[in-house]
Amino acid sequence: MSRITRFAALVTASALVAGVGAAGVGAAGVGAAGVEVASAANAAAPAPSPAHGPSPAHGKGGEGDKLDRKVREQAEKLVADGAPGVIVMTRRGARVSHVTAGVADKATGAPMDHRLQFRIASVTKSFTSTVVLQLAAEHRLSLDDTVDRWLPGLVAANGNDGSKITIRQLLAQTSGLNDYTPDPRVMSDPARTWTPGELVAIATEKPPLYAPGTDWNYSNTNYILAGMIIEKATGRPVGAELQRRIFTPLRLRHTFYPTTDPGFRGPYVHGYYYEYGDVSTLVSPSSARTSGGIVSTVDDVARFHRALFTGRLLPAKQMRELRTVRPVNDDGIVEDYGLGVARIAFSCGYGWGHDGGFPGYRTWTYTSADGRRQAIITYNESKLESDTTFRADLAKAAETAFCG
Template sequence: MIVRVDDGHGRPIEISEQAAWTKKDHRLRADDEVREASNTKTVMATLALQLVAEHRLALTDPVDKWLPGQVRNGGAITLRMLLNHTSGLFDYTDDPALAPALTGQDSHVWTSTEILRLVSRHPALFEPGTEWSYSNTNYIAIGAVLEKVTGKSLAALVRDRIAGPLGLRHTFYATGSAWRDRHAHGYEPDAAHMPPDVPDEFRNYAGPQHDDHVDVTGDYVTADGADAAIVSTAGDWSRFYGALMSGRLLPAAQLAEMRTTVPEGGPEDPDELGYGLGIETAKTSCGTVWDHVGVVPGYATYNVTDSTGRRTAAFFFATSTLTRQAHQTGAALMDAVNCALFD
């Protein structure tokens, strides 16, 4: 695992630790590249809001304006609803047909058109705009809109509008299994050591096996796209958050839109979690943070910042299959990281 905390005063704290059996594969460092998974959504929302600022998109645009006939209820779903997960669209990762792609066993690369067609077979979870439900499908659609509007690939947009201008040398939109530099290895338990509550379709991962685990580092999740495809490092993401929250990437009006949230648990949400446009907010015991979590095979990431971007933190686990004890440890670590953020 990797932990990095920058409280805005002096040198960041960087820690990397690994189980002894993983050292035969890789000696982990705090600046290793990792798969950022759903943290990708914050970048996609930033790109969308840049186009809003340029008057090329509007948050009130119905999806059908850009993807006619491709999204169920596309005339009633707006881009804002996609960005803040109030569309009611079924989450494509819950369809069993995607299990081989999500476990690295399917070499077919799913396009956004194919995923949206698959999702159209599922009924809506609720009427657009009436509730909140996290759905990766929303960002598959957002990615398709971004490419339609700009005529450029998502990899080019991330490079030209985010990574290049900010000098993020280890941040890129992955379109295959290749890495750019030193990178953390990711693992999942092999089938014999998978926790019993894991569904059958997610018990077998592709990759070399040893020490009761499967090394999934070389797997490319062929259904990942605008919802989860970005690779980065803890240091790069800190720089991204700093630029985002300080207004370097978005004008004030669009940054305010990004930070306009809907309650994730309804109006009486005891945890006071709110989801904005591609980013979440939470009231912790030490202060209010903005964050996102990401999970793909072998990689679980948490990135967090204060409202100014001067204080940032991140941690990474080299697995997505967590035991109950690991979940408890992760929750305690999240609390510790959030409080260290505020010194």
């Protein structure tokens, strides 16, 4: 049995890209933890060599150092709970800090490093939504356009009706379309190259869950369709639009959008799936695409979300659309969901962002509305939140990182 076949047997019944979640969410030993403090510019650092260790702390003492110590304790606890490695990025005004614990590569023992690339999974949805909203601001499409307006006849089987689903409903996760990712075929051959149309066809084999706009369910199908609409509206590949509109203007130098190649473009965090081991490059990103395919770093994600939530990427009207939320309950987690972004309640206020999961990777992002407070947590093991102890410690880590 091949390596890919054995992996597929483990995850055939699992969803590929995790849904949105809130902070209220065989163990590896605790590795060396490091802290690095940066200036307000948060400039993109050069990618490290795979063996690069955590950077030592620098900067003045005070409340920031106290926060780093508390965050480091939480990161080490997550490693003790089972995460091979953890990165926690925090911002308090001009002060940006990175705490790492554990390893990025079990085989070599290379420590976790905040400059390494990883798969951000469903955090991609914030990028996709931003491009759609920019196109709406340019009057190249309307959020009230139907799916059929741009993709006639694509959503038409088994009671699914693209003439009744709007672009806004896609972004808000209120279309009623089923999610394609739990389908066993998606992971039975993880290296397979999927087309967007094939993924939509899987989803529409089942009748809709409800009439469009009347309820909410997390479905990656919505964001596959959004990506297809971007390409129809612009006449360009969606990756080119992401590059032109977001990656290049924000100088996200370690961020890219793969479609079929499961490799990375620089040193990366190795991702692990249960006892199977390293699955970092086994799964084709074609099964995630605009629902969860982007590769990035914690600093690039933080820069994007800070620019987004402080209004640098969208006009006021589209910002209102982005942040128009409804309360949702996703797998027992209660939060507010807007257009590709979630609003999470912390003790110190709301955090805006998204979470994401891809085989071997899990990420949680939070940014305050004014951009002065941020927290990102990422670790390189799938499905750890099914453990109640890990889930409780993750919630504590998120609260500490965002509120201190």
